[in-house]
Amino acid sequence: MGKVELIGAWSSPFYRRVIWALELKGIKHEHILEDLTNKSSLLLQYNPIHKKIPILVHDGKPICESLIILEYIEEKWPHLHPLLPMEPHERAMVRFWAKFADDKGLSIWMLFRTTGEEQAKAQKDTLDMLTSIEQHALGTHPFIGGEKIGIADIALGSMIYWFQVLENVLELKILKETQFPKLFKWFNNFKQDSIINKNLPDQHQMFVYFNNLKKKLMDASTYV
Structure with a gap:
């Protein structure tokens, strides 16, 4: 190895x-x-x-x-807990949603780092991104592309877990279970996996860190 x-x-x-x-x-x-x-x-x-x-x-x-x-x-290490499906189209779709998380997930960080009109645009972009995931990424399987956690779940799972912390820092509520029921069900499946759960960062510790970071960003912006 x-x-x-x-x-x-x-x-x-x-x-x-x-x-x-x-x-x-x-x-x-x-x-x-x-x-x-x-x-x-x-x-x-x-x-x-x-x-x-x-x-x-x-x-x-x-x-x-x-x-x-x-x-x-x-x-x-393809033989150890495969992170991609065997079927080519399913593999392509998993890769698509993983890249989607990287490309569109930037709106979350823009939401965190901006104010005013820029933040309003980032909020709309974030809502659009979550709607796309709700309507198109999640199907009948517990995870994206199958019965086991794969690359797309890992990419999207990191985005959603961090977003929940940033929502608390910003005192916003965009990710609502009533609006995104499939997304909440998928995310609960994801974070309740024993290996994922054991390796989640503490949300309170993250809140303190990102709250302090937000204050520094706001202080810096007053001198620009």
Whole structure:
């Protein structure tokens, strides 16, 4: 199997995606936690292009970007809890929704980082994104693409879990069970999985962290 190391930061949903994938497959790994305000030489060495986490280091070779890392993990250890369906069209749809989470999930962070008209637009974009998931991503299976948690569930699950924290920080309520019943049912299935549940970050700790971060962003904006 070789040595597996994961460079990340506890507050990052993208780092958490990789943890979930490794844990679901039962792959032993070591964690190297980063202070993103003072990035280490190791991080800059392994990801000199984007200088971001997470970074998976397998036998000394780095792989960057969370979705690419998930694909690598699946290709390297396909026999351990498969993260993609066998049928080609189903595999394509799982990849579609995983990329959708990355592309459209940006609206959540814009909602967190902005005010005024920009925030109003981000709120509309977030609502549209959630509506698309509710209407098109979720079917008769417990998870997206099948009976087991896969790449799309991991990508969307990280987005929704963090969004619930940011809603509390912003004192907004966009994700309502009455409006998104299928999404709530899917997400409950996801976070109640024993491996996922055991590896969820504490929401109170996250609230404190992101609440402080929001205050810093607001303070900084007053001097712009």
